[in-house]
Amino acid sequence: MTAGPNVLLIEDDEILGGAMIQRLTLEGFTATWAKTCQQGLGALQTRSFDFVLSDIVLPDGSGESVFISAQPWLGNTPIVFATAFGEVEQAVRLVKAGADDYIIKPYDVDELVATIRASLTGRTATERWKSPEVAASPSAHRGDDLRRAARSDLPVLLVGETGVGKEVAARELHAQSLRSKAPFVAVNCGAIPAELLESQFFGHEKGAFTGATYAHKGYFEEAADGTLFLDEVGELDLRLQSALLRVLEGGDYRPVGASRSKRFQGRIVAATNADLKGLREGRLFRDDLYYRLAVIEIAIPPLRERRHEIAALAEAFLCEAEHSGAAKAAISDDALSALVSHHWPGNIRELRNRIQRALVFAEGTVLRAEDLFPEMRLQSKSTTALAATRRAAEADAIEKAIVASGGRIGEAARALGISRTTLWSRRQKK
Numbered sequence: 505m506t507a508g509p510n511v512l513l514i515e516d517d518e519i520l521g522g523a524m525i526q527r528l529t530l531e532g533f534t535a536t537w538a539k540t541c542q543q544g545l546g547a548l549q550t551r552s553f554d555f556v557l558s559d560i561v562l563p564d565g566s567g568e569s570v571f572i573s574a575q576p577w578l579g580n581t582p583i584v585f586a587t588a589f590g591e592v593e594q595a596v597r598l599v600k601a602g603a604d605d606y607i608i609k610p611y612d613v614d615e616l617v618a619t620i621r622a623s624l625t626g627r628t629a630t631e632r633w634k635s636p637e638v639a640a641s642p643s644a645h646r647g648d649d650l651r652r653a654a655r656s657d658l659p660v661l662l663v664g665e666t667g668v669g670k671e672v673a674a675r676e677l678h679a680q681s682l683r684s685k686a687p688f689v690a691v692n693c694g695a696i697p698a699e700l701l702e703s704q705f706f707g708h709e710k711g712a713f714t715g716a717t718y719a720h721k722g723y724f725e726e727a728a729d730g731t732l733f734l735d736e737v738g739e740l741d742l743r744l745q746s747a748l749l750r751v752l753e754g755g756d757y758r759p760v761g762a763s764r765s766k767r768f769q770g771r772i773v774a775a776t777n778a779d780l781k782g783l784r785e786g787r788l789f790r791d792d793l794y795y796r797l798a799v800i801e802i803a804i805p806p807l808r809e810r811r812h813e814i815a816a817l818a819e820a821f822l823c824e825a826e827h828s829g830a831a832k833a834a835i836s837d838d839a840l841s842a843l844v845s846h847h848w849p850g851n852i853r854e855l856r857n858r859i860q861r862a863l864v865f866a867e868g869t870v871l872r873a874e875d876l877f878p879e880m881r882l883q884s885k886s887t888t889a890l891a892a893t894r895r896a897a898e899a900d901a902i903e904k905a906i907v908a909s910g911g912r913i914g915e916a917a918r919a920l921g922i923s924r925t926t927l928w929s930r931r932q933k934k
């Protein structure tokens with residue numbers, strides 16, 4: 505498993521910090537949590553990070569001191585401070601001293617995730633994701649598992665989220681097996697109406713039921729001595745689960761309306777994106793069938809857990825499109841960074857769709873991040889909202905400082921750590 509971008513969170517609030525770490529991990533980041541200045545500094549001295557988010561008021565000092573002491577280790581790493589409304593002056597000072605940004609608490613987590621992604625965009629991380637040693641490491645393990653499974657002829661259960669490539673893996677298994685010359689029949693178990701299940705799987709004789717004007721070969725017969733791929737096997741209804749179990753145990757099945765049984769000599773490969781354990785516990789999936797199907801179980805990880813494969817897959821989809829007549833196109837560095845840091849709920853299918861759509865709508869031949877993620881344009885609206893909040897907070901801090909200094913602008917500017925001119929210009933922008 506390859507880790508996503510490294511994020512350091514320096515935050516002493518247990519609830520906020522815990523929630524942030526959980527969310528960042530879910531988003532595919534590798535998140536480290538430091539709860540004090542000292543821990544934060546320690547982390548920065550020993551590891552390199554792609555992004556740092558720090559609270560300002562910490563139990564053993566201020567985020568500002570971490571920022572100053574950590575300069576030699578921070579390098580170009582973006583650092584953003586989270587500040588309470590009343591501490592804006594300090595945050596403004598930090599930004600003036602070189603911090604990348606500040607956000608005001610309570611902040612919107614989605615917005616923060618977008619900020620982190622945006623700051624990772626176009627950075628040298630791109631080179632890291634593109635580097636040959638990263639690109640060469642992909643599914644070596646999975647490839648080995650598939651090769652071994654292909655040689656064995658035992659039933660295989662492929663488990664993974666939607667779009668991770670379970671069907672692609674099943675076809676690969678078949679192609680590498682001794683059955684490669686025989687048929688590969690793929691069945692989506694969730695898409696067959698319950699009343700047709702039996703005749704679709706086992707076939708039927710002519711006249712077996714009203715409307716059966718022809719004899720019909722079922723999937724078992726079509727697959728013959730090849731591979732029958734049962735996709736979404738978790739959606740099979742219980743009655744068919746029993747019938748399938750009988751075929752797996754004895755090899756025989758009987759077409760609807762037939763007087764004699766037929767023998768299935770093929771191999772079953774099944775796939776599921778459902779939580780079969782949960783279904784089994786809820787008695788919606790038979791344990792005995794599960795054990796028959798999952799003699800070899802191969803988990804295919806979601807794309808966000810194998811980000812090192814993204815660049816190569818994206819290239820492959822560009823080539824695929826070119827072969828189908830699309831213009832030759834490339835992916836810009838910022839687009840690649842955006843691809844690498846996306847969460848990919850739809851996995852490889854989503855990546856392929858995004859590239860295909862971008863090729864249709866992009867203006868040039870170099871795909872940009874916003875071509876692949878048109879929703880980023882909407883996000884920039886929320887960035888505008890953030891800027892407005894920030895301006896309001898700054899204005900508030902400035903007004904308070906002016907009141908506190910009895911209207912003496914110079915003194916207010918000094919208290920805020922900014923020049924008179926800056927104070928004036930910020931006041932004008934209000």
Ligand SMILES: Nc1ncnc2c1ncn2[C@@H]1O[C@H](COP(=O)(O)OP(=O)(O)OP(=O)(O)O)[C@@H](O)[C@H]1O
Nearest residue numbers: 665666667668669670671672673735777852853856
């Ligand atoms: N290794 C790969 N290389 C290129 N394309 C891939 C790869 N794996 C998957 N794809 C593409 O991603 C899409 C989804 O793949 P596939 O249908 O195999 O996923 P799945 O896990 O079976 O999805 P579902 O659970 O929704 O049926 C397909 O368009 C497929 O061509």
